[in-house]
Amino acid sequence: MSAAGTLEAKTELIFEGANDNAYRNAFSHMKPDDKRRFFEGTLKRAMPGARLKSLKVTPEDMLDVASVVRAELEYSVEGMTASGSGKAVVSVPWMGKQLGMVNFILGGAGLEKRKYPMKTQLACGMREDISIKLADGFPEAVSLPSCLPVENERLSCQQTCEFKNGTLECSRELKLKAVEFSPEEYLNLKKTLKALEYDERKFPVLATSGRAIARAEKSVDKIAVQPVESNAKVLESHKELVVTDPHTSVYKMRYSKRILNYAGKIREAEVKVDFNPACQEAKLIRGVVISKTGQRQEIATNEMNVMDAGWNASAKRYTGGKILVANLPGVDIGSTIEVEYEITTRNKPFLSGSESFQLTDEMEKKSFEMTVPLDVTMQKIVTGERE
């Protein structure tokens, strides 16, 4: 890690036992792009701003169970230190908190107390070792986190951090050893998790040399953009939000896509528009399918249905959502679909929304337009613009 806080690192993830089982299943259903997005997201949650330079997930065929699932990530990340007054607080690149069955299970311990036992079904754990070679700008440690180990018959956890010969060595091990926690044991578990969370917020503080920081490189190699493996290519997407007053708007959507494979055919043959019937109305204006040979077919009115949203039964306290489902005729690989719909919103306390220009499919053209009266106050944030 440079004195300016730029880290070039490589992380190897080994999924053993139940972790292998769960992640192998998930990866077997993912395309290479999906895997990259998954690990990119994991990396960025652990280290905001990190750039994934390379990724290798093995075995290539997830049905080959002869070897364990492994992933190797190479990445760079800037801003891993906060320096001042001759010291630097160093962010340790812990990745383990974002992955693994043990974190998934402990993430479910949300209740403050329980009336009935918590059953985890799995005994599993996480071991993380980090070794970071530091540049000359860090002559010594000022303070290193100290964490009390936890060891009982249901859970064990220990975390260490050392600074030796210019290298920061950190390790963390967490084991969930039991599959059931009684309400009393659950209270102890919560106390332990609280202590762990507190320990996670401890950072090493190292002495710094000002000259070394000034010399440190400030640029990181730009990462080549990876090609996207698409199910349907977005030929054009245009969205328009027409605001009438602070509580009323019409959202108009128009897109055309070319179907590239079977997954795209399944996904795009049904147009699904979610809306809240308490304050919204959805209307399909146009649905056209143009076959490979140029034959046009328009959607029939009896192919449009309004149904209850899938989540209604599990969240009865909320107003049930609705979904407009339109079945496009004759969608096949190679055909082009053209869809246009609008959602009218009335009596909303305020209007808000977001629009993403990074999609899971290749896109040729996308535009978003917003019309707002002058007397309506508007705030907007644009993020992720390329430099």
Added chain:
Amino acid sequence: MSMLRAAGLKAYPVLINVGTKRDAEVADPFFNHAIVGVELETGEYTLMDPTDEHTRDFLPSSDWDQSYLVCRPEGENIKISHVPPADEHMMRVKTTGS
């Protein structure tokens, strides 16, 4: 199961209930999954789930700590499937940086 038997092992079909545990004292035919059990010389069973294509273990984690019944002609008691120790189910993360 036929292959295991052909190899000379004592293999039996096993009914397992993935979810709520069954009461071992009550005669109960309600299970939701079928796997295979091989009887060892000690009288214990090694369970294996040949329906799971994504596991390296004989028994995937979804079948752990569940009620099961080995279908022997003479009958058997309802048992609870084994939970392996955490050490065998670790997620290992190793980071080196410069």
